[in-house]
Amino acid sequence: xxxxxxxxxxxxxxxxxxxxxxxxxxxxxxxxxxxxxxxxxxxxxxxxxxxxxxxxxxxxxxxxxxxxxxxxxxxxxxxxxxxxxxxxxxxxxxxxxxxxxxxxxxxxxxxxxxxxxxxxxxxxxxxxxxxxxxxxxxxxxxxxxxxxxxxxxxxxxxxxxxxxxxxxxxxxxxxxxxxxxxxxxxx
Numbered sequence: 795x796x797x798x799x800x801x802x803x804x805x806x807x808x809x810x811x812x813x814x815x816x817x818x819x820x821x822x823x824x825x826x827x828x829x830x831x832x833x834x835x836x837x838x839x840x841x842x843x844x845x846x847x848x849x850x851x852x853x854x855x856x857x858x859x860x861x862x863x864x865x866x867x868x869x870x871x872x873x874x875x876x877x878x879x880x881x882x883x884x885x886x887x888x889x890x891x892x893x894x895x896x897x898x899x900x901x902x903x904x905x906x907x908x909x910x911x912x913x914x915x916x917x918x919x920x921x922x923x924x925x926x927x928x929x930x931x932x933x934x935x936x937x938x939x940x941x942x943x944x945x946x947x948x949x950x951x952x953x954x955x956x957x958x959x960x961x962x963x964x965x966x967x968x969x970x971x972x973x974x975x976x977x978x979x980x981x
Contacts, residue, residue: 795799796902796903796904796923797921798921798923799847799893799903799904799906799916799919799921799922799923800903800904800905800906800920800922800923800924800925800926801833801905801906801907801913801916801917801922801926802828802832802905802906802907802926803907803908803913803925803926803927803929803940803941804817804820804821804824804928804929804930804938805928805929805930806818806930806932806933806934807929807930807931807932807933807938808936808939809914809916809931809939809941809942810934810938810939810940810942811908811909811910811932811936811939812855812909812910812936812937812938813936813937813938814937815851815938816855816865816915817855817920817959818934818935818936818937818973819930819932821928821930821958821959821961821963822958823838823956824928824960824963825865827928827965828882828907829863830938831905831926832844832846832863832866832903832905832907833863833864833865833866834902834914834970835902836902841900841903842899842900842901842902843865843866843867844866844867844901844902844903844904845865845866845867845868845869845896845899845901845903845904845905846863846868846869846904846905846906846907847869847871847886847896847905847906847907847910847911847912848868848869848871848872848906848908848912849870849871849908849911849912850870850872850877850917851872851909851971852907852908853868853879853931854911855909857877859915860871860947861883862882862883863878863881864900867884867896867899867901868882868883868937869883869884869885869887869892869895869896870883870884870885870886870887870895871885871886871887871888871889871892871912872885872886872887873887874967875882875887882911885889885944885960885981888937889906889912889915889916889919893921896968897953903977906932909938909940909945910941913940913941914941916948917941917943917946917970918946922970923969924950924967924969924970925943925947925967925968925969925970926965926966926967927965927966927967927968928963928964928965929963929964929965929966930961930962930963931955931961931962931964932962933964943968946971947968947970947971948968948969948970948971949966949967949968950967950968951966951967952964952965952966953965953966954969958973975977
């Protein structure tokens with residue numbers, strides 16, 4: 795496993811990420827981007843897979859016929875030691891313990907994929923690397939939001955604007971600036 799993990803998220807113009815444990819939009823191009831990003835590994839890492847770490851609510855929000863996410867190790871964060879997950883899916887009580895567990899396996903890249911509380915922990919973690927953010931240029935009625943991050947991340951790239959279902963979106967890639975985060979936390 796690499797030293798860093800990455801974050802993948804889609805949000806609206808108010809950083810809304812969901813409503814009632816579901817996505818408030820349907821963008822098949824973003825779902826394909828998510829699947830390709832989180833499941834692709836370089837040829838040099840034969841025998842390895844990527845891992846996705848998600849909170850229990852995010853796990854439960856995935857339609858049962860799509861769980862677990864194929865071609866990736868799935869790890870569910872829950873403080874409930876009796877929470878049942880299918881065979882081949884892993885469970886961990888914390889992000890740090892999940893990262894430690896994955897460090898010993900045939901894992902290429904690790905992606906944190908939600909939800910809000912897990913994003914909050916991941917965005918401030920010293921092992922956070924890149925943030926892959928699909929920015930949907932509209933506002934939705936959301937009850938769950940991505941924490942503010944822009945002060946501690948540097949924009950590396952932005953895709954062309956894509957249009958689907960009368961929605962404009964783009965993919966932005968940010969890099970976590972941990973020294974900047976530390977200096978602000980010390981104030």
